[in-house]
Amino acid sequence: MKSVSIIGAASGWGAKDRRCEAGPESLRQQGLVPHLRQQGVPASWELTVRPPANHENALTAVQALSMTLSQATGNAVAKGESFAVLGGDHSCAIGTWSGVSQVGGPLGLIWIDAHMDCHLPETSPSGALHGMPLACLLGLGDPRLTAIGGQGPKFLPEHVVLIGIRSFEPEEYLLLQQLGVKVFFMDEVRRRGLKKVFQDALERVRNRTAGFGVSIDLDAIDPHEAPAVGTPVLGGIPKGELIALLRQIQGEPRFRGVEIAEYNPFLDKGYLTAGLIGELLCSLFTPQRFAHEPYHRIGKSVLSA
Numbered sequence: 001m002k003s004v005s006i007i008g009a010a011s012g013w014g015a016k017d018r019r020c021e022a023g024p025e026s027l028r029q030q031g032l033v034p035h036l037r038q039q040g041v042p043a044s045w046e047l048t049v050r051p052p053a054n055h056e057n058a059l060t061a062v063q064a065l066s067m068t069l070s071q072a073t074g075n076a077v078a079k080g081e082s083f084a085v086l087g088g089d090h091s092c093a094i095g096t097w098s099g100v101s102q103v104g105g106p107l108g109l110i111w112i113d114a115h116m117d118c119h120l121p122e123t124s125p126s127g128a129l130h131g132m133p134l135a136c137l138l139g140l141g142d143p144r145l146t147a148i149g150g151q152g153p154k155f156l157p158e159h160v161v162l163i164g165i166r167s168f169e170p171e172e173y174l175l176l177q178q179l180g181v182k183v184f185f186m187d188e189v190r191r192r193g194l195k196k197v198f199q200d201a202l203e204r205v206r207n208r209t210a211g212f213g214v215s216i217d218l219d220a221i222d223p224h225e226a227p228a229v230g231t232p233v234l235g236g237i238p239k240g241e242l243i244a245l246l247r248q249i250q251g252e253p254r255f256r257g258v259e260i261a262e263y264n265p266f267l268d269k270g271y272l273t274a275g276l277i278g279e280l281l282c283s284l285f286t287p288q289r290f291a292h293e294p295y296h297r298i299g300k301s302v303l304s305a
């Protein structure tokens, strides 16, 4: 079984509310790693990547963090390990996937999110970098961010799929359409069921790729079940459905790793969102023989120390 390298990404400069930067340290202190090990996941906390103390602005902070993060994920994959990047605002995706994409052949990406995060600096309504990482990974945006892990796009558009989208601006959707990236809106998830949509997504990211990854923005999940996010949008994916489907990927050799972003510990209700992060990780990494433990109990026991 591959060991799982946990990488904290203390990124906060990508969002207006910077408090996601406390996310990784909070999860660590809440005992996430011992919990994972108890559930049969060979996880260890590799490092926490932080922005440098001295930086000119949000962009240079995100740039520096992304460069370090890309080396960390690249190293983990090159060593044959799985990884879980724990954010941090979603601008961490620039570093995470720029690093992974440097190892092996073409990479697929399932992007599970309420938002598209596919703005250019010129189209963004907020100017916030956590609204732009997907565009960067597709090779568009500020050159200081698109150059991380090597110039140019890190994914081909046909290898990227978005799921759960229900809040976006027309410009970012137009961009995705022009590139030919598949978007499964929340409407379609409701109409056809997450299971079918997820199957379609897996087919795309497995087709003519050497491997694939999953980026989960916690705001994809319904805010009743994942309240600790800065930009909640009602009507999200029920967590139980997502957990059941992620289970399918467990043990698949081509699955490279996961990123879970936008956890703001100051907004959690009890341990609801922290526990959910534990459940998501267990669904991806707990070997099947441990699977007898009901997920709702896992969620409760995690992090209650």
Ligand SMILES: NC(=[NH2+])NCCC[C@H](N)C(=O)O
Pocket (backbone or CB within 6 Å): 089, 090, 091, 115, 117, 119, 124, 125, 126, 127, 128, 130, 131, 132, 167, 168, 169, 217, 219, 231, 262
């Ligand atoms: N990762 C996120 N939570 N992104 C929210 C982005 C919201 C909006 N589309 C913006 O660019 O400002």
Ligand SMILES: [Mn+2]
Pocket (backbone or CB within 6 Å): 090, 113, 114, 115, 117, 130, 217
């Ligand atoms: Mn996002």
